[in-house]
Amino acid sequence: MTQSEAELSPARPPAAPKKNIVQTLELDLRLLGMIGAFAVLCIGFDLVTGGRFLTPRNIFNLTIQTVSVAIMATGMVFVIVTRHIDLSVGALLATCSAVMAMTQTQFLPNVLGLGLGHPLIPWISIAVGLLVGTLIGAFHGWMIGYLAIPAFIVTLGGLLVWRNVGWYLTSGKTIGPLDPTFQKFGGINGTLGATGSWVLGLLAVAGALYGLWASRRNKIKHGFSVKPMWAEGILASIITSAILGFVAILNAYEVPTRKLQRMFEARGEVMPEGFTQSYGIPISVLLLIFIAIAMTILAKRTRLGRYIFATGGNPDAAELSGINTRWLTVKIFALMGALCAVSAVVASARLTNHSNDIGTLDELRVIAAAVIGGTALAGGLGTIHGAILGALIMQSLQSGMAMVGVDAPLQNIVVGAVLVLAVLIDIIYRKKTGES
Structure with a gap:
C-alpha cells in the first residue's frame, strides 16, 4: 500500500480492551x-x-x-x-x-x-x-x-x-x-424455625432475582450497556446459593434436647421420642x-x-x-x-x-x-x-x-x-x- 492510499483509507477504531470476569460481572x-x-x-x-x-x-x-x-x-x-x-x-x-x-x-x-x-x-x-x-x-x-x-x-x-x-x-x-x-x-x-426460615429464604431469592431483572430492564430502557446473560446467570447463582446456604446453616442448628423437654413439660406434655426442632433465622x-x-x-x-x-x-x-x-x-x-x-x-x-x-x-x-x-x-x-x-x-x-x-x-x-x-x-x- 502506497503512502497516499494509506492516508485515504479510513482509520480502524481501536479494539475494545478485554475484560476479565470480575470486570464483566461488575463486582466491587x-x-x-x-x-x-x-x-x-x-x-x-x-x-x-x-x-x-x-x-x-x-x-x-x-x-x-x-x-x-x-x-x-x-x-x-x-x-x-x-x-x-x-x-x-x-x-x-x-x-x-x-x-x-x-x-x-x-x-x-x-x-x-x-x-x-x-x-x-x-x-x-x-x-x-x-x-x-x-x-x-x-x-x-x-x-x-x-x-x-x-x-x-x-x-x-x-x-x-x-x-x-x-x-x-x-x-x-x-x-x-x-x-x-x-x-x-x-x-x-x-427465631423463625425451619419452615419460616425456608419461606423467608425463598422470598429473599425471588426478591433478589427480580431486582437483577429490573436493573437490567432499566439499563436497556435508558440505553446503557448491560452484562451478558451468562454473567447475569452467574450473579443470580451466587446470590441464590448465598441466601439458601445461610438459611440451611442456621436451620442445621437444633434446639438442645433438654430445652425441648422443659418446653414440653411447661405445657404439661411429654416430648415425642426422636422429636427435633431447628432454631432457624x-x-x-x-x-x-x-x-x-x-x-x-x-x-x-x-x-x-x-x-x-x-x-x-x-x-x-x-x-x-x-x-x-x-x-x-x-x-x-x-x-x-x-x-x-x-x-x-x-x-x-x-x-x-x-x-x-x-x-x-x-x-x-x-x-x-x-x-x-x-x-x-x-x-x-x-x-x-x-x-x-x-x-x-x-x-x-x-x-x-x-x-x-x-x-x-x-x-x-x-x-x-x-x-x-x-x-x-x-x-x-x-x-x-x-x-x-
Whole structure:
C-alpha cells in the first residue's frame, strides 16, 4: 500500500480492551477483598479450633452477636460520611437500655398498673426507648450543627454523661428478667424455625432475582450497556446459593434436647421420642436486614441521602447550593440515636436483662466496623453493606480469638492493629484507583 492510499483509507477504531470476569460481572473490588479476608479469617480459625468455628451453632451465635454493632454501624456510615464522629453510641445504648428496662419492670407495672406479661409492655418500652434515643441524638446534632461545637467534643462528653445517666437510672443494679416478648428480639429466644426460615429464604431469592431483572430492564430502557446473560446467570447463582446456604446453616442448628423437654413439660406434655426442632433465622437478624435495606434506600434513592453524600464530599459547596447543613446534622445524629435505641433492644434482649456494662467499648467497635467496611474518614464515601460486613469481620475476629483462648487485652491489641491496617490499605487503594 502506497503512502497516499494509506492516508485515504479510513482509520480502524481501536479494539475494545478485554475484560476479565470480575470486570464483566461488575463486582466491587473492595467488597471482594473484604469477603476474601472474611473467608480467610473463618477458615483459619476453623483450622486452629479443630473445626469448631464453622459449626452451625457458632455461626448462629456469631450472627446474633454481630447484630447490635451492625445496626449502629449503618448509622455511623452517615455520621462519618459527613465528616463527623460519634463516640457516645455505646453510652447512649446503655441509657436507652436502662430506660426500657425501668419502663417495663418499674414504671408500667407500678405507675400505670400494667401487670407483668401485659401485651403492651414491650411495645411501649421500645417506643419510649426510641423516643429517648432520638431526642438525645438530635440534641447532639443541634450542638454540633447550630452551636458549632466539634462532634468529637460533643460525643466525647456524651460518652461520659450518658453512661452514668444509665447507671443512676438503675441505681447501679442489673434489671431483669425482661418481658418475654421483648426477649424475642435478642436472637436465641426468638427465631423463625425451619419452615419460616425456608419461606423467608425463598422470598429473599425471588426478591433478589427480580431486582437483577429490573436493573437490567432499566439499563436497556435508558440505553446503557448491560452484562451478558451468562454473567447475569452467574450473579443470580451466587446470590441464590448465598441466601439458601445461610438459611440451611442456621436451620442445621437444633434446639438442645433438654430445652425441648422443659418446653414440653411447661405445657404439661411429654416430648415425642426422636422429636427435633431447628432454631432457624433469628428475629434480630431480620431486624438488621430490614434496617440495612431501609438505610440503603435512604442513602441511594432519597433526597436526604443525596444531601448527606454531597455534604460529605464538599461541605462548602453543599451549603452554597442551598443545603441546610446544620439541620442535616441534626437529622443524622437523631437517626444515629434512634439506631442506638434499636441496638439497645437487641443487646438487652439477648442478655435477657439490663446490665450497667452493656455497650461498653461499642463506640470503638462501631467506628471500626464502618471504617473497615470502606467508609472514608475524610468524608463523602461509604456503604451500608460494607459497614455490616465490617461488623461481621470484627465480631468473627473477636469470637475466633476467644475460642482459641487469647486473653482479652491481646484481643483488643489485635483489633486495634487490624483497624489501623484497614485504614492504611484503604488509603493505598484510593490512591491507586484515583478515588478522593
